[in-house]
Amino acid sequence: MTKKWRRVPGYAFLTIFTIxxxxxxxxxxxxxxxxxxxxxxxxxxPGGNLLNNFKxxxxxxxVGAAMWxxxxxxxxxxxxxxxxxxxxxxGFEVFHSxxxxxxxxxxxxxxxxxxxxVMIPLFQMFARFGMVNSxxxxxxxxxxxxxxxxxxxQASRNFPHEILEAARIDGLKELAIFARIYLPTMKATYxxxxxxxxxxxxxxxxxxxxxxxxxxxxxxxxxxxxxSAGYVTDYGQLMLAVLIASLPTMIVFLALQRxxxxxxxxxxx
Amino acid sequence: MPRTRxxxxxxxxxxxxxxxxxxxGWSFLIPAAALIVIMNFYPMIQALILSFxxxxxxxxxxxxxxxxxxxxxxxxxxxxxxxxxxFIYLIIQVPIMLFLxxxxxxxxxxxxxxxKAFWRTSIxxxxxxxLVSYSLVFRxxxxxxxxxxxxxxxxxxxxxxxxxxxxxxxxxFVIIFGLIWRWTGYNMVFYLAALQNIDxxxxxxxxxxxxxxxxxxxxVTMPQLKPxxxxxxxxxxxxxxxxxxxxxxxTRGGPAYQSMTMSHYLYEVSFQKNPNFGYAAAISYVILILxxxxxxxxxxxxxxxx
Numbered sequence: 001m002t003k004k005w006r007r008v009p010g011y012a013f014l015t016i017f018t019i020x021x022x023x024x025x026x027x028x029x030x031x032x033x034x035x036x037x038x039x040x041x042x043x044x045x046p047g048g049n050l051l052n053n054f055k056x057x058x059x060x061x062x063v064g065a066a067m068w069x070x071x072x073x074x075x076x077x078x079x080x081x082x083x084x085x086x087x088x089x090x091g092f093e094v095f096h097s098x099x100x101x102x103x104x105x106x107x108x109x110x111x112x113x114x115x116x117x118v119m120i121p122l123f124q125m126f127a128r129f130g131m132v133n134s135x136x137x138x139x140x141x142x143x144x145x146x147x148x149x150x151x152x153x154q155a156s157r158n159f160p161h162e163i164l165e166a167a168r169i170d171g172l173k174e175l176a177i178f179a180r181i182y183l184p185t186m187k188a189t190y191x192x193x194x195x196x197x198x199x200x201x202x203x204x205x206x207x208x209x210x211x212x213x214x215x216x217x218x219x220x221x222x223x224x225x226x227x228s229a230g231y232v233t234d235y236g237q238l239m240l241a242v243l244i245a246s247l248p249t250m251i252v253f254l255a256l257q258r259x260x261x262x263x264x265x266x267x268x269x
Numbered sequence: 270m271p272r273t274r275x276x277x278x279x280x281x282x283x284x285x286x287x288x289x290x291x292x293x294g295w296s297f298l299i300p301a302a303a304l305i306v307i308m309n310f311y312p313m314i315q316a317l318i319l320s321f322x323x324x325x326x327x328x329x330x331x332x333x334x335x336x337x338x339x340x341x342x343x344x345x346x347x348x349x350x351x352x353x354x355x356f357i358y359l360i361i362q363v364p365i366m367l368f369l370x371x372x373x374x375x376x377x378x379x380x381x382x383x384x385k386a387f388w389r390t391s392i393x394x395x396x397x398x399x400l401v402s403y404s405l406v407f408r409x410x411x412x413x414x415x416x417x418x419x420x421x422x423x424x425x426x427x428x429x430x431x432x433x434x435x436x437x438x439x440x441x442f443v444i445i446f447g448l449i450w451r452w453t454g455y456n457m458v459f460y461l462a463a464l465q466n467i468d469x470x471x472x473x474x475x476x477x478x479x480x481x482x483x484x485x486x487x488x489v490t491m492p493q494l495k496p497x498x499x500x501x502x503x504x505x506x507x508x509x510x511x512x513x514x515x516x517x518x519x520t521r522g523g524p525a526y527q528s529m530t531m532s533h534y535l536y537e538v539s540f541q542k543n544p545n546f547g548y549a550a551a552i553s554y555v556i557l558i559l560x561x562x563x564x565x566x567x568x569x570x571x572x573x574x575x
Binding site: 007010013014017018020021022024025027028031039040041042084085087088090091092094095096097100103107110112113114115116117118119120121122123124125140141143144145146149174178199202203205206210221224225228235238239242245246249250252253254257260261264265268 | 290291293294295296297298300301302304305308309310311312313315316319369372373376377379381382387388390391392393394395396397398399400401402403405406407408409410412414415416419420450453454455458459461462500507510511513514517518531532535536539540546549550552553554556557560561564
């Protein structure tokens with residue numbers, strides 16, 4: 001009996017923290033179906049205003065375009081980042097040498113550079129090449145990160161070198177070995193890297209806001225931020241827009257939570 | 270291991286297989302390394318040069334004296350306010366969050382805990398929404414006529430609605446509250462990963478020896494978690510010094526700059542009203558130096574406790 005009672009504070013703490021974690025999300029979902037007046041009246045159950053909110057929102061804002069651009073930037077970043085960083089991580093491990101180790105420790109320093117410190121020169125650089133408002137300008141700064149290189153490098157440690165030798169004897173080119181032998185065996189690492197890169201890219205706010213001067217190319221986070229900037233906010237509409245902006249990452253999260261956690265912590269093993 | 274074997278066979282191009290393989294290796298690294306240099310190191314140097322310049326828009330020239338922008342920072346009351354705000358967030362929020370994350374991870378690591386997946390997913394879930402999204406949800410919850418005031422008035426905790434976002438103290442509190450909500454689960458996952466690498470037998474042994482669970486936690490689990498605590502502390506410090514989305518969306522930096530972060534002010538100086546890239550670059554270098562110095566201090570302190 002006493003042993004059972006000792007567990008109560010633990011469960012109580014978990015329950016309180018879980019409610020704390022879930023409530024704002026619950027509030028977001030429920031408020032998306034209520035009118036602004038009901039949201040302010042703290043109505044905590046679903047209402048029938050979802051379609052009205054949707055109509056008003058899509059009439060006032062080009063949500064479709066923002067979703068499309070968010071998707072374009074996030075998928076573009078993810079695909080490029082996975083290709084470039086996995087090749088590099090593989091290269092660091094498989095073609096290991098002292099010089100490459102030194103390069104890696106220099107590249108790791110980039111993790112400590114705050115984005116704020118490179119933002120203005122980056123903006124000037126892209127402006128000089130006439131790339132303000134371009135998708136490349138949004139994507140390129142996020143493609144190569146020391147974090148992802150490290151993640152793939154750590155994962156490559158377990159890749160058996162005997163297989164490499166066998167493939168070389170069979171006459172396969174190095175790039176072919178990477179693409180045909182390494183890549184298929186590293187699915188889990190690719191999944192983890194994809195989830196974390198996609199979510200970071202989708203949620204990114206500051207850089208797209210800086211480089212996408214024209215509102216036509218804005219992302220979902222930019223759209224919802226602008227939506228709340230007016231003098232009068234329609235809270236039902238706002239919460240619906242926030243919900244739409246959050247749906248893709250929430251679906252990815254709930255489906256691939258394990259990969260996400262693996263992607264976060266995988267590089268530091 | 271192929272990397273230690275020396276190969277003497279030479280091929281048609283006159284270089285050995287080892288050399289050729291080494292070159293192939295470099296070619297694998299070049300795209301990633303070049304991008305990091307172009308997108309991180311080069312702009313970082315550019316920002317330093319820029320921070321010595323002054324002028325409006327693209328009309329920049331070296332300042333006289335060259336440290337003029339940095340000297341100006343010291344007299345800039347708004348900058349000093351944002352520096353103070355950022356440190357308030359750092360000093361209050363990071364320890365509370367990491368402590369909560371540690372407790373939660375420890376509770377979830379219990380082998381006999383029921384509904385483990387449910388607790389973990391729920392507490393981790395805030396990480397799935399963007400910083401802008403959650404900032405706007407919290408802005409709605411803490412609106413003067415919003416949910417939080419409604420509940421507090423109904424239970425009789427307050428008589429009149431609190432203007433949460435309109436006063437310095439409460440606006441800062443809401444940002445800290447939001448940050449704890451968004452990032453505690455994130456840090457908890459790091460601790461869970463570290464706990465899984467700890468030999469459970471060491472914890473079991475302490476319990477069998479009669480140590481209370483609090484004692485087991487402090488004297489057996491904690492020392493083994495130290496590297497991870499150091500890592501999360503450095504990551505959180507780094508993140509807090511760069512806060513932007515919350516300041517911009519949740520409180521708009523207000524009232525009167527009193528909840529604004531350094532990055533938010535940097536954005537204002539760079540892209541609002543009269544852009545002053547030189548001065549903004551100086552602000553960005555203060556952030557860069559603070560990140561580096563605080564990381565070094567944390568690593569030094571982390572080492573000493575061994």
